[in-house]
Amino acid sequence: xxxxxxxxxxxxxxxxxxxxxxxxxxxxxxxxxxxxxxxxxxxxxxxxxxxxxxxxxxxxxxxxxxxxxxxxxxxxxxxxxxxxxxxxxxxxxxxxxxxxxxxxxxxxxxxxxxxxxxxxxxxxxxxxxxxxxxxxxxxxxxxxxxxxxxxxx
Amino acid sequence: xxxxxxxxxxxxxxxxxxxxxxxxxxxxxxxxxxxxxxxxxxxxxxxxxxxxxxxxxxxxxxxxxxxxxxxxxxxxxxxxxxxxxxxxxxxxxxxxxxxxxxxxxxxxxxxxxxxxxxxxxxxxxxxxxxxxxxxxxxxxxxxxxxxxxxxxxxxxxxxxxxxxxxxxxxxx
Numbered sequence: 469x470x471x472x473x474x475x476x477x478x479x480x481x482x483x484x485x486x487x488x489x490x491x492x493x494x495x496x497x498x499x500x501x502x503x504x505x506x507x508x509x510x511x512x513x514x515x516x517x518x519x520x521x522x523x524x525x526x527x528x529x530x531x532x533x534x535x536x537x538x539x540x541x542x543x544x545x546x547x548x549x550x551x552x553x554x555x556x557x558x559x560x561x562x563x564x565x566x567x568x569x570x571x572x573x574x575x576x577x578x579x580x581x582x583x584x585x586x587x588x589x590x591x592x593x594x595x596x597x598x599x600x601x602x603x604x605x606x607x608x609x610x611x612x613x614x615x616x617x618x619x620x621x
Numbered sequence: 622x623x624x625x626x627x628x629x630x631x632x633x634x635x636x637x638x639x640x641x642x643x644x645x646x647x648x649x650x651x652x653x654x655x656x657x658x659x660x661x662x663x664x665x666x667x668x669x670x671x672x673x674x675x676x677x678x679x680x681x682x683x684x685x686x687x688x689x690x691x692x693x694x695x696x697x698x699x700x701x702x703x704x705x706x707x708x709x710x711x712x713x714x715x716x717x718x719x720x721x722x723x724x725x726x727x728x729x730x731x732x733x734x735x736x737x738x739x740x741x742x743x744x745x746x747x748x749x750x751x752x753x754x755x756x757x758x759x760x761x762x763x764x765x766x767x768x769x770x771x772x773x774x775x776x777x778x779x780x781x782x783x784x785x786x787x788x789x790x791x792x793x
Binding site: 514515517518520521522525551552553554604605606607608609610612 | 623683684685686756757760761762763764765766
């Protein structure tokens with residue numbers, strides 16, 4: 469898993485069937501990458517649902533969040549609509565798990581991303597990373613602490 | 622280990638003995654079914670442990686997932702401005718199965734609140750700020766879903782039933 473200080477590997481992934489997101493286009497902004505195993509986990513403790521409620525807090529730190537899993541764009545689209553998510557979910561679908569592997573958070577055995585968080589600074593360097601046990605929603609306090617530290621620099 | 626930020630103070634809604642040795646804080650959402658399930662268990666805990674416990678409730682409404690959650694939290698705060706926070710809190714959970722926009726006024730009336738003041742307070746900045754500050758405190762404290770419990774300032778890894786079990790065991 470990539471740690472603090474490493475350069476964040478660039479990537480270009482589909483957010484919707486006809487929209488791609490390229491990490492390097494977001495230089496100058498703080499970025500949060502939330503790798504997670506799969507869409508459609510239970511509602512109330514769902515990590516993406518929690519982040520969806522937190523967008524304005526992330527906004528305070530000029531941070532953009534992206535969720536990433538190996539689900540396809542169509543699956544993400546349905547999940548986004550069902551849960552009324554207001555931030556992009558990226559499909560690390562083809563070649564499967566390539567970006568997750570580049571960040572060192574791919575689980576070969578189950579063929580999904582691990583549950584991992586990265587905060588990337590305005591220059592494209594990893595400022596904070598965290599690997600959560602797969603069954604545990606890591607919440608957002610670590611992300612906010614990392615963003616706060618970046619803003620205080 | 623996640624800890625409660627900020628610590629409990631007089632701006633919180635506190636039930637029970639303020640000098641109790643066990644302080645339980647719940648972050649909850651009035652529309653969350655798991656919080657609804659936890660509600661009677663928390664009541665049991667309060668009964669079983671009486672004076673040994675103080676119970677604090679902070680709002681953590683997932684408003685994108687639950688359309689009435691934020692409004693319900695405002696209703697509880699507005700009732701609190703007439704000294705009936707806990708009465709409204711209980712009524713909301715007891716009527717969770719029929720949560721809807723017209724329920725809040727009905728409950729306010731049942732509780733004997735001044736309806737005009739209630740409506741104004743539901744829409745006040747004060748109520749909104751309280752709910753949003755609670756939510757932010759949850760985020761900073763590492764709340765990752767509802768309900769989340771904190772015992773004496775430290776996040777408890779489990780639900781209300783686990784909490785009851787833990788308290789029973791530590792009392793033995």
